Amino acid sequence: MKLCYNKIMSNQLQNMDISQTLKMNEKITLFKQQKKQIYQFGFGQSPFPVPPSMNTNLINNSSNNKYLPVQGIKELRNSIANFYEKYTETHINADNIIIGPGSKELLFLFSIIYDSDIILPDSCWVSYSRQAIINQKQIIWYRSCFEDNWKIIPAKLDKLLENSNDTSQNKRNKYLILNSPCNPTGQVYTDRELKDLAIIAAKHNLIIISDEIYSEFSFVTHTSIAKYYNNTIICSGISKFLSCGGWRLGFMIFPDNLRNLLKSMCNVASESYSCVCSPVQYASIIGFKSPEIIDYITSCREILKEVALYVYNELTKKNNDIIVHKSEGGFYIFPIFTNTPKAKVLFTEWDNKYSKSSTQFSKWVFNKLFDETGIAVLPGVEFGRSDSELSCRLAYIDFDGGLLLDKYQNEPLNRDFIIRYCPNIVKGVQLLIDWWK
Secondary structure: OOOHHOOOOOOHHHHOOOOHHHHHHHHHHHHHHHHOOEEEOOOOOOOOOHHHHHHHHHHOOOOOOOOOOOOOOOHHHHHHHHHHHHHOOOOHHHHHHHEEEOOOHHHHHHHOOOOOOOEEEEOOOOOHHHHHHOOOOEEEEEEOOOHOOOOHHHHHHHHHHHHHHOOOOOOOOOOEEEOOOOOOOOOEEEOOHHHHHHHHHHHHOOEEEEEEHHHHHHHOOOOOOOOOOOEEEEEOOOOOOOHHHHHOEEEEEHHHHHHHHHHHHHHHHHOOOOOOHHHHHHHHHHHHHHHHHHHHHHHHHHHHHHHHHHHHHHHHHOOOOOEEEOOOOOOOOOEEEEHHHHHHHHHHHHHOOOOOOOOOHHHHHHHHHHHHHHHEEEEEHHOOOOOOOEEEEEEEEOOHHHHHHHHOOOOOOOOHHHHHHHHHHHHHHHHHHHHHO
């Protein structure tokens, strides 16, 4: 008998495409192979090289081929615990940490093991909602807005939770993913904002997963909400601040009171990935305690901060009709083009060609931008925003990070530095502005 697979798959899974960030990266690679000029603002990958000492460490440990404990080696967990205590201002127990093949995989495993609904702002990383769909989670959407700096406002969160419909007679568990610095908006929560959010979280007995993957690239003071709220699980990894995306190593830090969830995570991990690559674990230890690495992180952060400032200043020049908040960290800025002259033309063209009820308008617009200019960005609709809101995530990473680190040693870091050594940033941003006029 021939199986009818569409009968055994949910409609949502049938309609799900490959991750849009990975899809964009594949498209960019294809265009580069065709020798086309591309401005790579779509895929959030670190532009900097892996720190040399970590590469050396990886080579030295390449013969280490044994299976390691599913939770990860103790020496690495100790170094992570010591590193993150500065953000929580509390003692972190290394036994409360699990090492995984990227923070993305750990977020997915948590979604599996915790029977709950999930609260997400509608300006959040694309994989949060897609993982929830795969694991058949009920998503409670928090409607963020430009006027609130894209942030979750405690009073509004409280009202949302008070009014949310439970999926059963008993109140279901809920957890909130809080991402600061935020992908895609580049915003960072202040100390005061985190304190106020902690009060609301406690009122509703939420678990918070604090995604702090960009913490080392915060341009303002970064604080973890774990400092104020005990039911917080910190999630991070080495892909961003150590430029090791392809190494696939992430981690979660659990509080003592959630050790039962950590145990479940380890149990599921043992039946899925078993352990993280041995050489990578040993090579990564140095990334959390070497003075040389700290200098490397500082230099990368200062360069990113200056690039982000350049992009913001260009986008907000008089008469651009682009609205955007200054990026406070990470790789991203989140402009809105809805009020530009070009947007009005595009709305009219779309209405004349297609149904007004279509939900593909913004994708069509930004595909058109890519085809005509080579500028690759991800539309805001991929992050939960309205299809009619012509927003996008612009990743300001199209520069030679190795070159900039070298030049930064002897030259002042300012606007002229960016103009001199970041030609694709300069040309691409200007081309983007001109296209929307």
